[in-house]
Amino acid sequence: MIPRAARRVLGLSRPRTFDVKIFQSTRWSSSSPRQWSTPLAKQIAEAIATTGPISIAAYMRQCLTSPDGGYYTANREGRDQFGRKGDFVTSPEISQIFGELFGLWLLTEWMMQGRKKQGVEIIEVGPGRGTLMDDILRTVSNFKSLASSIENVYLVEASPSLRAAQKDLLCGDSALEEVSTGHRSTSKYAGMPITWCEDIRFVPNEPDKTPFIFAHEFFDALPIHAFQSVPPSQTPTQTLSTPTGQISLNRPKAEAQKPQWRELLVSPKLPSSIITSSASCTKSKDPRPDFQLSLAKASNPSSLLLPNQSQRYKDLLSTADAVIEISPESHSYVAEFARRIGGSKHSGSTASSGVSPAPRKAEPSGAALILDYGPAETIPSSTLRGIRSHQLVSPLADAGEVDLSADVDFMALVEAALGASNNVEVHGPVEQGVFLEQMGIKERAEMLIRGLEKSSGQGTEVAGGSDQHPANSAADLETKKKAIGAAVERLVSRLPGRGMGTLYKALAIVPERGGKRPVGFGGGLGV
Structure with a gap:
């Protein structure tokens, strides 16, 4: 059992399953507060400390759209998620076509x-x-x-x-x-x-x-929920750990002998920065995630409802350790x-x-x-x-x-x-x-190239979007033509690692x- 003070430092609201041997030589220090990677990570951990581990869906929703630091909703001056200077490039940014x-x-x-x-x-x-x-x-x-x-x-x-x-x-x-x-x-x-x-x-x-x-x-x-199929229980009695102690849930024997879906949940990860082990006092230089995934100990409303909404999910229940996302x-x-x-x-x-x-x-x-x-x-x-x-x-x-x-x-x-x-x-x-290709991407690319060739030497810009610019020289023209071709290839290529x-x-x-x-x-x- 993790001491109550230690659980508060870890941001845990209930005992979690750990190998007891990990803590036999562990010293806890209240003078070294947990350092979170972002303010939002701290907020999520504090919420987990109150409610317990959360679904991946809840975690994703906070990370992407929280008004207090969400990826898409936070007001960060000068930040642009899209394009070469951002985090990713989408197809419309590759070519106007x-x-x-x-x-x-x-x-x-x-x-x-x-x-x-x-x-x-x-x-x-x-x-x-x-x-x-x-x-x-x-x-x-x-x-x-x-x-x-x-x-x-x-x-x-x-x-x-x-x-x-x-x-x-x-x-x-x-x-x-x-x-x-x-x-x-x-x-x-x-x-x-x-x-x-x-x-x-x-x-x-x-x-x-x-x-x-x-x-x-x-x-x-x-947001997604993730579920893993667990094998039948060996006993019809299931014990849950709660902040107030152990609770035994008696289930019908027939139900206990069937595989079940259990949800994968997000909880704070053990922070090396507040643990000093007698085996090693050196903090890892590799950045560590603030959170980790763990398998719920019991069924919850999501695991009882969502995987039963489609026969496709039901067909995988008997496959041990199968993981599905919904x-x-x-x-x-x-x-x-x-x-x-x-x-x-x-x-x-x-x-x-x-x-x-x-x-x-x-x-x-x-x-x-x-x-x-x-x-x-x-x-x-x-x-x-x-x-x-x-x-x-x-x-x-x-x-x-x-x-x-x-x-x-x-x-x-x-x-x-x-x-x-x-x-x-x-x-x-x-x-x-x-x-x-069925919509005519290659034909449209050829039209753009012909427009560039026609405008070459005239010093005028072809009407249109981002792929069209005035061609001032033969070299410039070839560069633009190759750019159009490369963009189309990236959008339609079926070669691994080369296209979409x-x-x-x-x-x-x-x-x-x-x-x-x-x-x-x-x-x-x-x-």
Whole structure:
């Protein structure tokens, strides 16, 4: 048993399972307070000291969106998570073509659904710096009939600093006003109104609207729960350690003889800085995570509920030590997408969030396009990662300073979408390289190169985005042409370690139409 004073120093609220031998030669010092890597890490540890170990989902939520130091929500002057100087680069930052193809996908779906003249909405969740939406709006503004049908553009963004960056890019000097659902301004493209909401639940859900929804590298940042299958217990009596002593739980013998899911939880890691061992008094120079994962000693509500929601999870229960990751928020978001496109399964029901209504639509309309990384069919297992300065780092260190993500369970998204509405189809996932090639990424790259060649020597800039610049010399022209080619190769390459073509997947949710595939998923325009 760890002494009470020692538990307070460690930030523990209850005894934990340690090898007793570790502490036989350990001396504790109250004069050496625990040093945490970040203020947020200290806050999380203090919360754990009160509530006990927390789920990975709770840890991720605090690290990414806490107002007191979250990775995306903290106001850090001069910080930019994106790009070469940041922590990671996303596909829209690599080439303007990526976002242009999203715009063309919207155009083709709009055409296939009868070229509606009004009520069209564009929604993006997790819009980053706004680069993707900027390319989408620039592209669709070239098609006047489509542009005039767009009534609203909604950006679902929880970060005030990112919202400011998006506003500057998309709206320029247009005023930003506060409205009941968030903030609003006017796009520099065709005067389209843009509204920012902190959650998709606050985006109005009207059955006569046609929403086109985009989610690029959004689901990988949503919190996950992790569960491990444990073998049957040898005894029907289970003993739990609590701050007030041992509690015996008597379970039916039949239940005790079955494998169970147990949740992997986050708790503070043993701090070498406050332990002096007789075996070694030298503090390790290697940085150590503030937290560690440990297996819950008993079932909890999450482990009893979440793994029983899909047969895919149930099938792995009998596999000893199998680990699965489940993201309830991902399921909720994609179900909301499906309901906005196809209407709710049941008249008068509401979205699982309990805020925005999910009415039955007279005519399903709209579409959702999701691009993210993860396996096409299998359930993600032990994929939680930290990313900083383009390097993989521990996700349990430097809370709030490190981006956290996990692989997306695409088949779980498929199940959630189909379970939310009877009037939608789901296509994919297909590899990003396949999707972009079918959308014409190489042909668009050739057009950009021809534009550069045409402008070479004229001292004029080709209209467009970031890939297009005036070519002042043959060498400069070749450099720009190679840059376009390299960007395309990076987006579509299937070679390990060289590109995103295989790791990233595309998924589409469209109105039910007898299995007719959308463009990019094996289908043609067909109008």
